[in-house]
Each structure stands twice: as structure tokens, then as C-alpha cells.
Amino acid sequence: MRNSLIIALDFPNKTEVFHFLDRFNGEKLFVKVGMELFYQEGPNIVRELKEEGHQVFLDLKLHDIPNTVKSAMRNIAGLGADLVNVHAAGGIRMMESALEGLDAGTPAGQKRPFAIAVTQLTSTSQQEMQEWQQIKLPLLDSVAHYAAITKQAGMDGVVCSPLEAALIRDHLGADFLTVTPGIRLSSDDVQDQVRVATPGSARESGVSAIVVGRSITRAQNPYESYQLFKTEWEGVTQ
Numbered sequence: 001m002r003n004s005l006i007i008a009l010d011f012p013n014k015t016e017v018f019h020f021l022d023r024f025n026g027e028k029l030f031v032k033v034g035m036e037l038f039y040q041e042g043p044n045i046v047r048e049l050k051e052e053g054h055q056v057f058l059d060l061k062l063h064d065i066p067n068t069v070k071s072a073m074r075n076i077a078g079l080g081a082d083l084v085n086v087h088a089a090g091g092i093r094m095m096e097s098a099l100e101g102l103d104a105g106t107p108a109g110q111k112r113p114f115a116i117a118v119t120q121l122t123s124t125s126q127q128e129m130q131e132w133q134q135i136k137l138p139l140l141d142s143v144a145h146y147a148a149i150t151k152q153a154g155m156d157g158v159v160c161s162p163l164e165a166a167l168i169r170d171h172l173g174a175d176f177l178t179v180t181p182g183i184r185l186s187s188d189d190v191q192d193q194v195r196v197a198t199p200g201s202a203r204e205s206g207v208s209a210i211v212v213g214r215s216i217t218r219a220q221n222p223y224e225s226y227q228l229f230k231t232e233w234e235g236v237t238q
């Protein structure tokens with residue numbers, strides 16, 4: 001889990017996913033299944049990726065009443081994902097229920113997936129957060145608040161931007177996971193992301209794992225792009 005580079009498989013269907021993965025010469029990866037792929041292919045896509053030997057982050061960002069999230073997590077736990085998530089904005093009771101569902105649904109002898117919570121989406125700016133969510137705090141304080149309640153609920157860590165990871169580590173400890181999307185090489189287009197950083201800067205901030213999507217999946221040569229990200233993330237000097 002730690003020091004992982006997670007590739008976001010934001011593709012419309014599994015045909016495109018497996019065509020993409022064919023370029024990786026059989027390398028076992030850490031991949032992310034998000035809403036686009038999951039809503040097309042259903043739970044079997046997680047099982048298939050696991051059967052191929054990949055680690056899977058199932059990024060469904062659950063946010064509902066505690067009982068519904070608990071029941072959903074009970075079902076999710078059986079899929080074999082390594083990492084799952086909810087929105088911290090659902091609150092402490094919802095996150096505690098998510099963990100209860102995961103514990104109840106994890107098959108005997110298996111380890112329950114790591115469970116993390118989204119603080120503020122990396123596509124959100126401070127101005128948008130203040131206007132649209134009516135949160136009058138600085139964005140950093142809002143992220144710190146959501147991270148604190150996530151830890152209080154007993155979860156394993158958060159999704160945040162790399163810009164907030166050092167603060168969270170300082171306040172909540174190095175064992176608390178910081179999984180960070182919003183990762184771009186300095187030459188990349190940021191697209192709809194707002195709070196971004198390079199893989200090297202994420203590493204220096206002590207991030208636990210980075211998530212990279214379009215910069216790899218939409219690259220002319222995805223494997224080459226993956227290697228570029230990996231080299232910078234791992235701090236390998238040429």
C-alpha cells in the first residue's frame with residue numbers, strides 16, 4: 001500500500017481496460033476502479049483485475065446514511081479490493097458504519113480492505129468550497145478537520161491533495177494514510193484538477209500513495225509515461 005503508484009482506470013468498459021493493461025508486459029500494478037468503469041462493468045471487474053494479480057482501489061466514494069453505507073460495504077468487502085473509500089462529509093457515524101460493514105463482509109481468513117475517506121476533492125478550489133459548500137474556513141483547515149474526524153472514526157487514512165499531506169502527517173501521524181490524486185508532471189496539463197503537485201514533490205511531502213489517471217491512460221505511450229511517473233515518484237536519479 002505504501003509508496004504505491006495507483007493508476008486510475010478511467011475507461012468506459014473492460015475491453016479498453018484490458019487493451020491498456022496489455023501494454024504493461026504482465027507487470028502487476030496497483031489500479032483504481034472508479035465510477036465510470038464500475039457502473040458499466042459491475043463488481044466482476046474488481047474480481048477480474050484481482051485474478052490477474054493486480055491490487056485494486058475501488059473508488060466509489062460512498063456518501064449516504066450510515067445503515068446504507070454499512071450494507072454496501074458489507075457487499076463490497078467480498079470483492080477482494082485492497083482499498084475502498086467514502087466521503088468524510090458523511091460524518092463519523094457513517095464512517096464507523098462503513099467499517100462495521102467491511103468487518104462483517106470480509107471473508108474469514110482474509111484481511112479487510114484499507115478504508116479511507118475523501119476530504120476535499122482535488123478539483124475543488126478554496127473559493128469554490130467557500131461559495132458552494134458554504135464552508136467559511138480556509139481549505140487547508142477544512143481538509144484537516146475532515147482528516148481528524150476520519151481518524152476519530154477509526155478509518156485508515158484519507159484522500160487529499162499532495163499539498164495537504166504534510167500537515168495531515170504532522171497532526172495525525174505517519175501511520176495514517178494519505179492517498180493523493182492531483183498528480184501531474186511539471187509539463188502536464190492539469191485539466192479539471194486544481195490542487196496538484198508533481199510525483200517528486202508528493203514524495204517529499206511524505207504522501208503514502210499517488211493516484212495518476214489521464215497523464216498515463218491518455219498518453220501516446222502509456223507504459224513510457226508510467227515509467228516517467230514511477231521514476232520521479234521513487235526518487236530515482238538518472
Ligand SMILES: O=c1ccn([C@@H]2O[C@H](COP(=O)(O)O)[C@@H](O)[C@H]2O)c(=O)[nH]1
Pocket residue numbers: 008010034118120121122123159160181182183193211212213214215
Ligand atoms: O479528490 C479526488 C478524489 C478522487 N480523484 C480521482 O483520481 C483520479 C485522478 O485522475 P487524473 O486523470 O489523474 O486527474 C480520477 O479517477 C478521480 O476520480 C480525484 O482526482 N480527486
